[in-house]
Amino acid sequence: MYRERIRHAGLLDRVTSAEDAASLIQDGMTVGMSGFTRAGEAKAVPMALAERAKTDPLKITLLTGASLGNDLDKTLAEAHVLSRRMPFQADPALRKAINNGEVMFIDQHLSETVELLRTQQIPPVDIAVIEAVAITEQGGIVPTTSVGNSASFAILAKKVIIEINLSQSDTLEGLHDIYIPSRRPTRQPIPVVSPESRIGFPFIPIDPDKIAAIVMTEKLDSSSTILPPDDDTVAITGHLLEFLLNEVRLGRLTNKLQPLQAGIGTIANSVMHGLIKTPFHNLKMYSEVLQDSTFDLFDAGKLDFASGSSITLSAEKYKQVMADLARYKHQLILRPQEISNHPEVIRRLGLICINTALEFDIYGNVNSTHIGGTHMMNGIGGSGDFARNAHMAIFVTKSIAKNGVISSVVPMVSHVDHTEHDVDILITEVGLADLRGLAPRERAQSIIANCVHPTYRNELNDYYHRAVVRGGHTPHLIEEALSWHTALREKGSMLR
Amino acid sequence: MYRERIRHAGLLDRVTSAEDAASLIQDGMTVGMSGFTRAGEAKAVPMALAERAKTDPLKITLLTGASLGNDLDKTLAEAHVLSRRMPFQADPALRKAINNGEVMFIDQHLSETVELLRTQQIPPVDIAVIEAVAITEQGGIVPTTSVGNSASFAILAKKVIIEINLSQSDTLEGLHDIYIPSRRPTRQPIPVVSPESRIGFPFIPIDPDKIAAIVMTEKLDSSSTILPPDDDTVAITGHLLEFLLNEVRLGRLTNKLQPLQAGIGTIANSVMHGLIKTPFHNLKMYSEVLQDSTFDLFDAGKLDFASGSSITLSAEKYKQVMADLARYKHQLILRPQEISNHPEVIRRLGLICINTALEFDIYGNVNSTHIGGTHMMNGIGGSGDFARNAHMAIFVTKSIAKNGVISSVVPMVSHVDHTEHDVDILITEVGLADLRGLAPRERAQSIIANCVHPTYRNELNDYYHRAVVRGGHTPHLIEEALSWHTALREKGSMLR
Numbered sequence: 001m002y003r004e005r006i007r008h009a010g011l012l013d014r015v016t017s018a019e020d021a022a023s024l025i026q027d028g029m030t031v032g033m034s035g036f037t038r039a040g041e042a043k044a045v046p047m048a049l050a051e052r053a054k055t056d057p058l059k060i061t062l063l064t065g066a067s068l069g070n071d072l073d074k075t076l077a078e079a080h081v082l083s084r085r086m087p088f089q090a091d092p093a094l095r096k097a098i099n100n101g102e103v104m105f106i107d108q109h110l111s112e113t114v115e116l117l118r119t120q121q122i123p124p125v126d127i128a129v130i131e132a133v134a135i136t137e138q139g140g141i142v143p144t145t146s147v148g149n150s151a152s153f154a155i156l157a158k159k160v161i162i163e164i165n166l167s168q169s170d171t172l173e174g175l176h177d178i179y180i181p182s183r184r185p186t187r188q189p190i191p192v193v194s195p196e197s198r199i200g201f202p203f204i205p206i207d208p209d210k211i212a213a214i215v216m217t218e219k220l221d222s223s224s225t226i227l228p229p230d231d232d233t234v235a236i237t238g239h240l241l242e243f244l245l246n247e248v249r250l251g252r253l254t255n256k257l258q259p260l261q262a263g264i265g266t267i268a269n270s271v272m273h274g275l276i277k278t279p280f281h282n283l284k285m286y287s288e289v290l291q292d293s294t295f296d297l298f299d300a301g302k303l304d305f306a307s308g309s310s311i312t313l314s315a316e317k318y319k320q321v322m323a324d325l326a327r328y329k330h331q332l333i334l335r336p337q338e339i340s341n342h343p344e345v346i347r348r349l350g351l352i353c354i355n356t357a358l359e360f361d362i363y364g365n366v367n368s369t370h371i372g373g374t375h376m377m378n379g380i381g382g383s384g385d386f387a388r389n390a391h392m393a394i395f396v397t398k399s400i401a402k403n404g405v406i407s408s409v410v411p412m413v414s415h416v417d418h419t420e421h422d423v424d425i426l427i428t429e430v431g432l433a434d435l436r437g438l439a440p441r442e443r444a445q446s447i448i449a450n451c452v453h454p455t456y457r458n459e460l461n462d463y464y465h466r467a468v469v470r471g472g473h474t475p476h477l478i479e480e481a482l483s484w485h486t487a488l489r490e491k492g493s494m495l496r
Numbered sequence: 497m498y499r500e501r502i503r504h505a506g507l508l509d510r511v512t513s514a515e516d517a518a519s520l521i522q523d524g525m526t527v528g529m530s531g532f533t534r535a536g537e538a539k540a541v542p543m544a545l546a547e548r549a550k551t552d553p554l555k556i557t558l559l560t561g562a563s564l565g566n567d568l569d570k571t572l573a574e575a576h577v578l579s580r581r582m583p584f585q586a587d588p589a590l591r592k593a594i595n596n597g598e599v600m601f602i603d604q605h606l607s608e609t610v611e612l613l614r615t616q617q618i619p620p621v622d623i624a625v626i627e628a629v630a631i632t633e634q635g636g637i638v639p640t641t642s643v644g645n646s647a648s649f650a651i652l653a654k655k656v657i658i659e660i661n662l663s664q665s666d667t668l669e670g671l672h673d674i675y676i677p678s679r680r681p682t683r684q685p686i687p688v689v690s691p692e693s694r695i696g697f698p699f700i701p702i703d704p705d706k707i708a709a710i711v712m713t714e715k716l717d718s719s720s721t722i723l724p725p726d727d728d729t730v731a732i733t734g735h736l737l738e739f740l741l742n743e744v745r746l747g748r749l750t751n752k753l754q755p756l757q758a759g760i761g762t763i764a765n766s767v768m769h770g771l772i773k774t775p776f777h778n779l780k781m782y783s784e785v786l787q788d789s790t791f792d793l794f795d796a797g798k799l800d801f802a803s804g805s806s807i808t809l810s811a812e813k814y815k816q817v818m819a820d821l822a823r824y825k826h827q828l829i830l831r832p833q834e835i836s837n838h839p840e841v842i843r844r845l846g847l848i849c850i851n852t853a854l855e856f857d858i859y860g861n862v863n864s865t866h867i868g869g870t871h872m873m874n875g876i877g878g879s880g881d882f883a884r885n886a887h888m889a890i891f892v893t894k895s896i897a898k899n900g901v902i903s904s905v906v907p908m909v910s911h912v913d914h915t916e917h918d919v920d921i922l923i924t925e926v927g928l929a930d931l932r933g934l935a936p937r938e939r940a941q942s943i944i945a946n947c948v949h950p951t952y953r954n955e956l957n958d959y960y961h962r963a964v965v966r967g968g969h970t971p972h973l974i975e976e977a978l979s980w981h982t983a984l985r986e987k988g989s990m991l992r
Contacts, residue, residue: 104935184846189685344840350680374968416912439600472870
């Protein structure tokens with residue numbers, strides 16, 4: 001059985017236990033692990049590392065693609081193994097360690113991490129730990145349900161540990177397209193000209209001598225945590241679809257739209273799902289994570305092709321998709337996140353990008369990451385890669401949170417991840433603000449009229465009009481601009 | 497003489513007065529004019545338009561490449577001709593009209609304006625007014641000292657007015673490289689692979705039937721307003737050069753560095769000038785504006801090639817360069833700003849980008865545009881196009897302004913143009929903070945230690961340490977974060 005998964009004969013003797021493999025990781029090392037949006041992460045070695053840390057404390061810098069499943073970030077954080085972590089996470093325990101200053105978290109655009117590694121602008125990866133379906137005859141690594149940063153980690157690392165996951169379907173082989181941009185200053189254009197462009201290898205090409213250990217595993221990916229649609233997400237979806245239909249009527253888009261990107265999460269998944277009952281057809285996705293809605297759109301005959309860096313599904317959908325993978329395979333590509341999120345490709349293809357905001361302000365600046373302006377939630381992820389270079393950058397959020405004590409629309413955001421220059425359309429369940437071609441004062445009027453919850457509308461309007469009296473391109477009462485956040489912190493509510 | 501400048505015989509009869517040409521512009525129209533960093537702007541028609549408005553009031557939307565010379569933005573603003581203006585300006589009178597809400601200003605990334613036009617996401621250009629050296633036999637337009645957005649304006653507009661400027665050297669012909677990205681979703685890669693890549697035509701190809709009027713002019717470009725180096729700019733330059741030398745020592749860069757971009761202005765020009773007395777050699781520029789320092793670097797034998805979208809020089813340097821243009825020509829290209837500033841090309845070439853900040857905060861967020869968080873200075877220009885996609889994004893500013901009543905380093909910036917994700921290196925005359933790979937708490941310590949003026953250091957340190965007690969990934973005292981700006985507004989000083 002192992003011979004089908006480890007097809008390079010010279011590597012069979014490197015199979016070892018997770019504990020032995022983990023012993024290669026030493027205190028102070030930088031480790032690059034597979035894993036992107038809870039898919040395809042190395043599972044056994046990090047668990048063994050956390051276990052070992054109980055008796056043999058050590059600290060590492062951990063780089064991944066994005067978030068890890070199987071509570072790995074929690075386990076590693078609680079074992080105090082992480083001194084530094086990049087470029088993304090989404091775990092409550094790790095978040096706590098980041099916010100109390102125990103773990104130094106470097107929140108990066110997901111396309112940029114390996115560019116920094118390649119140019120030695122961050123410390124090099126000592127060991128890569130990569131989950132794989134198989135190792136090819138030449139020693140190439142076939143990833144599982146995500147590519148993330150695995151390819152560059154494996155190529156740049158001094159040593160590589162492979163976790164062959166026997167539970168991951170071997171039908172995954174052939175799905176991946178591994179292309180690494182050539183070195184600057186002699187880099188050539190990245191030849192992706194449509195979501196279905198295949199430009200690389202179906203495996204990660206590395207020198208097999210670097211493979212220091214192989215661990216056999218069977219644990220599955222975690223399921224996605226997406227919630228079912230509710231009245232608010234249905235309303236948000238409705239506003240967006242109505243807007244897109246109108247763009248078609250105006251001749252600015254066709255019924256094929258432009259290739260779509262949707263951020264991870266409940267709202268984006270709900271929006272994508274909403275496309276099933278529309279006149280749009282022959283759609284394509286060029287996104288980072290492919291969620292349940294991608295496969296529902298395939299099944300509905302609406303979607304022709306989907307390119308991503310990972311597949312993250314609910315438990316039920318995972319079972320169905322993996323069983324039927326041969327049927328979907330010709331419509332799918334998984335790419336390194338550097339390529340799925342590359343500014344060059346995003347701008348070339350002209351994507352319609354849908355991402356989630358934590359809060360936005362009356363001028364259209366978006367906070368995607370910081371609760372109260374100080375506490376990290378997850379990270380910017382790919383939202384900056386996509387929004388900046390999109391044909392159309394759309395941000396969605398519910399207009400209120402925590403039973404109404406928080407307004408998602410505020411006078412000034414407490415932290416900026418996306419500036420007003422990069423935000424075209426804002427949608428809450430209340431309505432949609434089309435900010436394209438508008439000056440800040442016009443943006444404010446549109447946002448207040450269309451996106452704010454009625455509870456907060458008068459007060460926001462009052463703020464804006466008092467600010468306008470004082471003047472400026474972007475009117476603010478600077479001493480009051482963050483007062484809503486201050487009230488939330490001090491009194492537990494933005495309500496006056 | 498006109499026949500050498502208007503080589504398409506069928507167009508000779510379209511020569512007319514500026515007043516007659518301006519009469520084609522009607523109330524409510526969207527007008528796209530040439531002009532980028534006070535170079536190559538249409539000069540006679542906008543002046544005639546402002547004159548006409550005295551008796552025949554009208555309002556237009558004005559799009560340009562970037563800032564205009566010859567006080568045109570002032571004249572148009574004071575004649576109340578402008579209802580909307582994009583994507584950049586740098587004029588005190590227009591700035592005033594923007595800040596009092598008379599002119600709606602849309603501050604855009606300079607690479608994006610024509611992408612929005614092409615996809616009909618902003619209203620179409622009715623008339624383009626383009627300064628030219630000549631019209632070719634086939635009716636192609638040869639621009640003068642800038643390309644800016646002229647090519648797409650002329651291609652997309654219904655009608656085109658040409659100003660043939662007889663004072664602009666005809667040696668400029670052959671300098672330009674006009675390439676327009678193909679339409680999405682079938683766009684191909686932009687084939688620029690080095691600053692010297694020539695990929696298009698030396699003229700703007702349009703249907704000559706669209707040329708509705710030709711006006712002959714003789715007025716020169718305005719001179720640049722760059723100030724000579726002072727102690728502070730010399731110190732900033734010193735910190736940057738020392739840093740770059742160390743990067744070479746560490747093997748991260750060679751003595752050829754990477755292609756350089758420098759924003760317009762005194763500090764950036766001073767920094768570029770500082771490269772003359774260094775071991776760096778065979779340098780290249782891929783920038784938006786080429787200033788005096790570009791030609792000083794050519795003369796010093798340090799610079800091999802410079803690509804930009806405009807040439808903006810001091811009076812003396814302009815005279816010398818234009819007289820010697822034949823000598824420099826093989827080392828120069830002027831491109832559309834969509835290409836000089838294109839994310840695809842910037843990321844591919846791996847630029848070292850040096851831009852000016854108005855202020856930055858202890859976490860490395862940069863404000864490039866808004867004084868006091870409310871009042872527009874000039875606009876974001878190309879700084880976002882470059883910083884986001886740079887190999888290395890460097891921002892420079894003096895640590896204090898207005899005799900010390902303003903600290904350029906603050907607890908929280910009052911407006912964000914560049915988020916901490918996009919800022920690698922910060923430099924003031926005090927020193928340099930290398931933020932690469934650092935978490936926010938580490939960034940704060942480096943910035944406070946290295947960049948803050950001694951007058952403000954203790955207070956900023958105190959803010960940071962009190963904020964850390966409260967916790968968070970990015971510690972802030974949210975009720976106090978903008979208090980320095982509030983104090984400046986209310987008491988005229990950030991000093992306590």
